[in-house]
Amino acid sequence: ILYLCVIRGCLAWLWVALDAKLLDGNCARVSSRRWLNLQEYQSKKLMQESGVTVQRFYVADNSPDALQAAKRLNAKEIVLKAQILAGGRGKGVFNSGLKGGVHLTKDPSVVGELASKMLGYSLTTKQTPKEGVKVKTVMVAEALDITRETYFAILMDRACNGPVMVGSPQGGMDIEEVADKSPELIFKEVIDIFEGVRDDQALRMAANLGFKGPLERQAADQIKRLYDLFLKVDATQVEVNPLGETPEGQVVCFDAKINFDDNAEFRQKAVFAMDDMSESDPTETEAAKWDLKYIGLDGNIACFVNGAGLAMATCDIIDLHGGKPANFLDLGGGVKEKQVYEAFKLLTADPKVEAILVNIFGGIVNCAIIANGITKACRELELKVPLVVRLEGTNVQEAKRILSESGLPIVAANDLDDAAKKAVAAITRK
Secondary structure, eight states, rough: OHHHHHHHHHHTTTTOOTTTTSSSSOOOEEEOOOOOOOHHHHHHHHHHHHTTOOOOOOESSSHHHHHHHHHOOOOOOEEEEEOOOOOOOGGOETTOBBBBBEEEEOOOOHHHHHHTTTTSSEOOOTOOTOEEEEEEEEEEEEEOOEEOOOOOOOOEEGGGGGEEEESSSSOOOOOHHHHHHHHHGEEEEBBBHHHHSSHHHHHHHHHHOOTTTHHHHHHHHHHHHOOOOOHHTTTTEEEEEEEEOOTOOOEEEEEEEEEEEEEGGGHHHHHHHTTOGGGGGHHHHHHHHHOOOEEOSSEEEEEEEESSHHHHHHHHHHHHOOOOOOEEOOOSSSOOHHHHEEEEHHHHOOTTTOOOEEEEEEEESSHHHHHHHHHHHHHHHHOOEEEEEEEETTTTTOOOOHHHTTTOOOOEEEEEHHHHHHHHHHHHHO
16 A cells, blocks of 8 residues: 555656546656746747737736726727636636626726726635635736637657647637547647757648648747747746637737746746746745745644655555644755754644654665754754654664654654554644
8 A cells, every 4th residue: 555655646746647638649748737837928928029929918017007008009809817827717706896807898998997806806716715816917918809719739748758749629628628529639749859840740730720721831830939939948838728810810829828847947047037926825935945845735744754755655644544634745855954944844833733743764865864953943943742753764773863862752653654643643642
């Protein structure tokens, strides 16, 4: 069971979604969670800078500026969109009473009033917390008619050792649903990382998406520009849904989601500087500063573990013994004493935490470093909840000596199962 838990944990931590129906054959679509999330207008700005065709738009953080932006667009129809990092905005509700985070109007004069009911208010959608997310900016854009919607994406795929193009003439909807019901409408092209997107590939994809005549060449050009953007910003995915066709004969990227490779942050400083952390969980944001992988849960037993799979297994075994984990916390491999201390600060700051379970299986992690960090944290933070520690691996005997001679009320555990039992028992006794 433990090995299965570890395997499941490794997969869970990678946040992998294997949509085999979307990229069947030798490739599998892989989408992993990334820390960097951009607002819609930020993604469109990046696309503009790479020559990708998007709607004309402005961004405003107050209603007078939104009104002026609407007038400046001089468009037949205007779309006003609340900017938050969540889907389902169109069906969302504001605590101001306004329904819908996306509004269409042909009258520029009402944009200011609509914006006044969005800005500074919380928007609740199916993807936000119950209390919603406060809207700080709105995007005022030209609304274009769409004759036809298609789906297009470029994403990294391990099985193909590089990027893959995925497209469908059925856009503007859940692409997984299309793949499930009409797999013959999903097309893919494996991109040679050295050659890039060839003209014949771009034209073939454009034709498969249903673009005809001059629009086929125009769509192929947009596809190549999107790949240039993909490389330029070190993306792991650029998804356009829909890639649409207008009555005026223009191919436009109407909506886009861009995922980035966090390992490229050192050379993508301008992109990562755009990250709006205000919508992120404060504890997760603080943990990221110390290179700790933290996700808050609803339980009362804090987990302090090295390794994603082991962390998930720890959560599972706590639950198996009748307890509830308060968090997922992965220290990683190159942990230092300071990180151990900061991790304890995060855990003890959570008022739900009634016990802490430390589960370290030291390979490249030195157990003595963990032990020193634990004792320092316990003393300086005046730990008031039960602490159960299971250590195994590199320098474990020295680590156990440090803990035993510390004089601190630390409960030692022989293995993971024993640690989980003792942590749950500590809660029960309280």
